[in-house]
Amino acid sequence: MTRETLINVAALAVLLAVPLWALMADEPFIITLATRAAIFALAGVGLNLALGSGGLVSLGHAVFFGIGGYAMGILASHAQSYEPIMEAPFLIEGTKSMPMIWLVAMVTSALAALAIGALSLRTSGVYFIMITLAFGQMIYYFAISWPAYGGEDGLSIYVRNEFPGLNTLVPMQFFGLCFAILCLALLLMNAIHKSAFGLALSAARQNETRVLSVGMKPYHLRLVAFVISGAVTGLAGALFADLNRFVSPTMLSWQMSGEIIIFIIIGGVGRLFGPVIGAMIFILLEHTLGGLSEFWHVYLGALLLGIVLFAKGGVIGAFAGREKAHD
Amino acid sequence: MTTLLFIEQMLNGLQFGVMLFLMSAGLTLVFGVMGLINLAHGSLFMIGAFTAAAVAAATGSFVLALMASLAAAAIAGALIELTIIRRLYDRDHLDQVLATFALILIFSEGTRWMFGSFPLFLDVPKVLAGPVTLPGGIEYPAYRLSIILIGLLVAAGMFALINRTRVGIRIRAGEADREMIAALGVDIAKLYTFVFALGAALAGFAGALVGAIQSVQVGMGEPVLILAFVVIVIGGIGSIKGAFVGALLVGFTDTMGRVLLPQIFALFLEPSAAVSVGSALASMLIYILMAGVLVFRPRGLYGVT
Numbered sequence A: 001m002t003r004e005t006l007i008n009v010a011a012l013a014v015l016l017a018v019p020l021w022a023l024m025a026d027e028p029f030i031i032t033l034a035t036r037a038a039i040f041a042l043a044g045v046g047l048n049l050a051l052g053s054g055g056l057v058s059l060g061h062a063v064f065f066g067i068g069g070y071a072m073g074i075l076a077s078h079a080q081s082y083e084p085i086m087e088a089p090f091l092i093e094g095t096k097s098m099p100m101i102w103l104v105a106m107v108t109s110a111l112a113a114l115a116i117g118a119l120s121l122r123t124s125g126v127y128f129i130m131i132t133l134a135f136g137q138m139i140y141y142f143a144i145s146w147p148a149y150g151g152e153d154g155l156s157i158y159v160r161n162e163f164p165g166l167n168t169l170v171p172m173q174f175f176g177l178c179f180a181i182l183c184l185a186l187l188l189m190n191a192i193h194k195s196a197f198g199l200a201l202s203a204a205r206q207n208e209t210r211v212l213s214v215g216m217k218p219y220h221l222r223l224v225a226f227v228i229s230g231a232v233t234g235l236a237g238a239l240f241a242d243l244n245r246f247v248s249p250t251m252l253s254w255q256m257s258g259e260i261i262i263f264i265i266i267g268g269v270g271r272l273f274g275p276v277i278g279a280m281i282f283i284l285l286e287h288t289l290g291g292l293s294e295f296w297h298v299y300l301g302a303l304l305l306g307i308v309l310f311a312k313g314g315v316i317g318a319f320a321g322r323e324k325a326h327d
Numbered sequence B: 001m002t003t004l005l006f007i008e009q010m011l012n013g014l015q016f017g018v019m020l021f022l023m024s025a026g027l028t029l030v031f032g033v034m035g036l037i038n039l040a041h042g043s044l045f046m047i048g049a050f051t052a053a054a055v056a057a058a059t060g061s062f063v064l065a066l067m068a069s070l071a072a073a074a075i076a077g078a079l080i081e082l083t084i085i086r087r088l089y090d091r092d093h094l095d096q097v098l099a100t101f102a103l104i105l106i107f108s109e110g111t112r113w114m115f116g117s118f119p120l121f122l123d124v125p126k127v128l129a130g131p132v133t134l135p136g137g138i139e140y141p142a143y144r145l146s147i148i149l150i151g152l153l154v155a156a157g158m159f160a161l162i163n164r165t166r167v168g169i170r171i172r173a174g175e176a177d178r179e180m181i182a183a184l185g186v187d188i189a190k191l192y193t194f195v196f197a198l199g200a201a202l203a204g205f206a207g208a209l210v211g212a213i214q215s216v217q218v219g220m221g222e223p224v225l226i227l228a229f230v231v232i233v234i235g236g237i238g239s240i241k242g243a244f245v246g247a248l249l250v251g252f253t254d255t256m257g258r259v260l261l262p263q264i265f266a267l268f269l270e271p272s273a274a275v276s277v278g279s280a281l282a283s284m285l286i287y288i289l290m291a292g293v294l295v296f297r298p299r300g301l302y303g304v305t
Helices: A003-024 A028-053 A062-081 A098-120 A125-145 A171-194 A196-206 A208-213 A218-244 A254-267 A274-292 A296-310 A314-320 B003-034 B041-059 B062-083 B093-115 B142-164 B166-176 B178-183 B188-211 B221-235 B240-266 B271-296
Strands: B131-134 B138-141
Touching: A003 A028, A003 A171, A003 A274, A003 A314, A028 A171, A028 A196, A028 A218, A028 A254, A028 A274, A062 A098, A062 A125, A062 A218, A062 A254, A098 A125, A098 A218, A098 B271, A125 A254, A125 B093, A125 B221, A125 B271, A171 A196, A171 A218, A196 A208, A196 A218, A208 A218, A254 A274, A254 A296, A254 A314, A254 B093, A274 A296, A274 A314, A296 B093, B003 B041, B003 B138, B003 B142, B003 B166, B003 B188, B003 B221, B003 B240, B041 B062, B041 B093, B041 B188, B041 B221, B062 B188, B131 B142, B138 B142, B142 B166, B142 B188, B142 B240, B166 B178, B166 B188, B178 B188, B188 B221, B221 B240, B221 B271, B240 B271
Parallel strands: none
Antiparallel strands: B131 B138
């Protein structure tokens, strides 16, 4: 077992142990915090495929997070008011069923990622960063100025959506659901990373010319990675909206995109568990520093600056060394 | 829509475009010369606006406020270049994005801590408070007209600086081949600090000018920063000319879209639907313009391919 694997196992164990302890100590708020961490981790796991493996610095992943959130908000609000979403040419009704909402969230955010990726991936480097950011703002302003689903005020849902066999209103059960999905996503990413596709994707990041010369198309590899990445982040968005029973344009804002990147950086770029550890530390900081001072973003900024300038590789890099880093 | 209103909106578009140029010029220079993507450029815009508001409140002089905003933003720019930005030139874009994102967090929360969360207000100087009558009988606010004039003057100054002076030659040479001009004895580190401070001063100046039209508040810089990104993506990164053309294009498209689209949709939709569809589409219009430019010219209008 390498040191990184040890750290990974420990991270998952802590993420599971904290809410279990909170359940015994009767601290439901801590369980909610752990759920937030698990959902943020999932969003980061999604982005990590594009950012870590693909080398695509997307500063617009909040789009997919927000689309997932709005998929949940729109479906659930229609189910709540018993009004169908559309009647012609065929009837589409709202739903309160989580699996259905997740499916819709993933499909819509994958489609958005396909459209944005197809355009943005025509460019690279700094253009790519700015363009993903700009498309993010486009969707953000659209959500603000489109009045049908709450516009700037967002959309509230009265009761959390349903999952067969579970009472999702019990914090621990909802945490279990999010934790299980996070584990599944980690397994999926691990499989992708080891697959021929994952190897080709990493190769395209390291040396585009060589990948071209063996007859593979970096553009297609990256587009597929971007779409999968968007779908996973979209799923996280649907869960996040369900956790808060609220969705608003804030989920689409570019600060959100920045925060998802921060999860990855704190943990370690391109490491499978980087976003998990990063999201846990982020939530811990938000909770402890946020309690100390209203201006806790100053400390977060200073910490981030320190990591970028002096501790590349994040927490996992600091403890596990560079043994797994390829480049 | 009357011709008068149309011309007035065109002038608004021009004013918006000129302001965007002040913001984009620094960004595009910093990227062109140093290869750095600077998200904290919006914070420099905010610093300019806050300094102007504070100095104007203390002294009552708008001219002093403008000078102070230029100086404060240039000093802030030089300081962060010397301490932090300089370590990022050799790093990849991800590190640059993150470090400058961290700077935004620090600057925004620091400003909130110093000035509080309530917006400040900067009054338009008395001389320029009223409207002026333009040829053809168009009444237009004197202050907005002066922003247009000042902006065009600054743009002309930038072109002269880049194309006609020794510093400009060095900046262009730095874009082309930094090792070579270092070998020729130019102190490249000083040049970088100068370019960064220049861009910062322009951003701070833009912030101070705009601060008199809208409220001065934390977070005012980031929306403008993102528009400036759109501008330089359209114009081509590194090109001052591209930034100018892009800024005017974005300024006109955004202003005219917000006015015209709801009216166009009103021709075939009911009024309330026309307003909501029109304004939603208008808010996306410049990004659609950007996407369109990218499809045909992935490196922007004046970018080097």
